[in-house]
Amino acid sequence: MVRPERTFTISELAREFKVTPRALRFYEDKGLLAPQRDGLNRVYSGRDRARLVLVLKGKSVGLPLVEIKELLDLYNADEQHRAQNEAALKKFRERLVALEEQRHDIEGAIDALKDGIARLEQVLAEKAPAATISAARAYEREARRRLAEA
């Protein structure tokens, strides 16, 4: 019983993984997927679907499509998956380092922003007593808006 493996249309897969058909065609263009054809129409197999899962996982950790492709290619070429695993491991580690650096940068930016926010809040608090005309106007607008909402 060679159960005739399930297949998928482009929009089925698109729906399932919340990507657009355009994206799937794009991945194909880039050599990440290679579905069969029924005439012109793409027919995705279970393996294609699995590959797509890997593509999306790669994307989720920020790997560029070209690198994902490399991994997928290796995966095919290397039946033992040995070199593939080593390569993946290497890429993953590199990505990890890059991500941790990014996180560090972002944390720096966050600190800088919090600092700036604190300063601004202080300045505004000091100025608050001597409210400007524009502030008064803003208050008026806001008041009207709330009345309108009610």
Added chain:
Amino acid sequence: MVRPERTFTISELAREFKVTPRALRFYEDKGLLAPQRDGLNRVYSGRDRARLVLVLKGKSVGLPLVEIKELLDLYNADEQHRAQNEAALKKFRERLVALEEQRHDIEGAIDALKDGIARLEQVLAEKAPAATISAARAYEREARRRLAEA
């Protein structure tokens, strides 16, 4: 004594802030800077320099140039700096939220990667007994490297 304020050439500023002259011209193109001219040559004043500092600070927290421009424009228009401060505060807060979300995403990706790395390491460790030629070579290289270091 109106000490003739110091001025800067494009490459001076570029060197000082480690940006390219091209970048400075680009900022000007985008309306972020507006240095005087001596003939065709740009002449940056102290105020221009100060603006540049703000531009770079904005960049460092990930604000797009267009938004930095908005803030700078406001800064000029609003002598009391009141609206400017409020606007900046708003943008900063938005940016902060965005950055914290980014950090969250990155942390998710980092976890996913660490997970993947752990799996791969395990797989490779299991396969290790039946070491491949490439692994043996890698070991050799590593061994030589350590010897060389000592």
Added chain:
DNA sequence: CGTTTACCTGACGCTAACGTCAACGTCAAG
């Protein structure tokens, strides 16, 4: 038979922040 519906293939557009190149001007030093 006509009309949706789903699918296809190009091919150009878009965003951000510059890089790069061409072609030229200007000025001091050798």
Added chain:
DNA sequence: CTTGACGTTGACGTTAGCGTCAGGTAAACG
């Protein structure tokens, strides 16, 4: 005089990952 350093203005190129047409095919429905 010529060379080199520095400056200028366009204008096109780059990177990633698709979005968005335009224009056409093919099958299924009523």
